[in-house]
Amino acid sequence: MIAIVGAGSIGCYVGGRLAATGADVVFVGRQRIADEVAERGLRLTDYRGADLSVPSPVFNTEVLKAAGADLVLVTVKSAATEEVAAQLAEVLRPDAVVVSLQNGVHNAEVLDAALGGGRTIAGMVPFNVVQRGEGVFHQGSEGELEAARDPRLAAYEPVFAAAGLPLTLHDDMPAVLWAKLLLNLNNAINALSGLPLKEELSQRDYRVCLAAAQTETLGILKAAGIKPAKITPLPPNLLPMLLKVPDAVFTRVASTMLEIDPIARSSMADDLELGRTTEVDWINGEVLRLAAQVGRAAPVNEKVVALVRQAEQGGRRDWSGAELRSALHR
Numbered sequence: 001m002i003a004i005v006g007a008g009s010i011g012c013y014v015g016g017r018l019a020a021t022g023a024d025v026v027f028v029g030r031q032r033i034a035d036e037v038a039e040r041g042l043r044l045t046d047y048r049g050a051d052l053s054v055p056s057p058v059f060n061t062e063v064l065k066a067a068g069a070d071l072v073l074v075t076v077k078s079a080a081t082e083e084v085a086a087q088l089a090e091v092l093r094p095d096a097v098v099v100s101l102q103n104g105v106h107n108a109e110v111l112d113a114a115l116g117g118g119r120t121i122a123g124m125v126p127f128n129v130v131q132r133g134e135g136v137f138h139q140g141s142e143g144e145l146e147a148a149r150d151p152r153l154a155a156y157e158p159v160f161a162a163a164g165l166p167l168t169l170h171d172d173m174p175a176v177l178w179a180k181l182l183l184n185l186n187n188a189i190n191a192l193s194g195l196p197l198k199e200e201l202s203q204r205d206y207r208v209c210l211a212a213a214q215t216e217t218l219g220i221l222k223a224a225g226i227k228p229a230k231i232t233p234l235p236p237n238l239l240p241m242l243l244k245v246p247d248a249v250f251t252r253v254a255s256t257m258l259e260i261d262p263i264a265r266s267s268m269a270d271d272l273e274l275g276r277t278t279e280v281d282w283i284n285g286e287v288l289r290l291a292a293q294v295g296r297a298a299p300v301n302e303k304v305v306a307l308v309r310q311a312e313q314g315g316r317r318d319w320s321g322a323e324l325r326s327a328l329h330r
């Protein structure tokens, strides 16, 4: 049995595709989504036209229901990792394998600290999922699930492949997670813009802000001896250069590099929309912590964190690109 713990956008989509293609899946999540899927079932669509359904998913609100799982996919936001780790430690079988499908660079370690036995495997979701309501979860951009290479995943590789979500396995997962974090620096900028990703990224002023946050982070990673992996067609150190090209050039080049549909938004935009605390501490905040360790300043990421904090408290989330550039002194 596969348990999805934290069945929101990513959990319902990934778990839903696994269940739709025959896997035995139990979802653990909140009552709001439990009610939605009890009434409508789950429907999983993607930007390529896939359309799958799970008429009667097994959906619970208590982590206890993950007790019999062989594989647990953790899909809560980073702020909830410690809490679910403690809950899972109470109920999981000793041989259960746990995969963190979360953004941020330390969630698998947090889970493993509570669960012990080196049973947690770091994973990564490169694509965007939008909750459309009424049990519909839509993958709005391309990419394949990634995870640390681990023999315990061998039995599940065909299951993920059958669901249309093949696993790409990596020997150096921390490098992959840092590379993803570089991309996730856009989460805050997207959330502050109030725009869908495609529209936000089509405007050079926002991209200049992202390029500044990435350039700052790349310098800090270098000082810390961390080499982010190449998970995009361009290597990480060339991304800021691409971001700064004129709009017409960017739109043309980007469309050959990444398919993204017009409704996709960052997961941080979802959090602000729903009045929840964001993951900014686990994304830009990681940059600030690493900067402090290597004795460097990180003024751009520091300012982004401050603006997201204000937005969490009801502050602005309709920054124009020009306003954001000026706030970041770019």
Ligand SMILES: NC(=O)C1=CN([C@@H]2O[C@H](COP(=O)(O)OP(=O)(O)OC[C@H]3O[C@@H](n4cnc5c(N)ncnc54)[C@H](OP(=O)(O)O)[C@@H]3O)[C@@H](O)[C@H]2O)C=CC1
Binding pocket: 005, 006, 007, 008, 009, 010, 011, 028, 029, 030, 061, 063, 075, 076, 077, 078, 080, 083, 084, 087, 101, 102, 103, 104, 125, 126, 127, 128, 129, 130, 266, 267, 270, 276, 279
């Ligand atoms: N959405 C996306 O497009 C992408 C997201 N990611 C990453 O994936 C991870 C998951 O994101 P996402 O799916 O968007 O998050 P969601 O907030 O949509 O889903 C997480 C769900 O878990 C619930 N939850 C929290 N704690 C518990 C608990 N103890 N028991 C049961 N349910 C719980 C949350 O409820 P509540 O809100 O009440 O806490 C929420 O409904 C994040 O790290 C994110 O950064 C990565 C790539 C893309």
Ligand SMILES: CC(C)(CO)C(=O)C(=O)O
Binding pocket: 103, 125, 126, 127, 128, 129, 183, 184, 187, 264, 265, 266, 267, 268
């Ligand atoms: C896929 C991506 C980069 C953007 O949606 C993301 O990770 C997120 O929204 O958290």
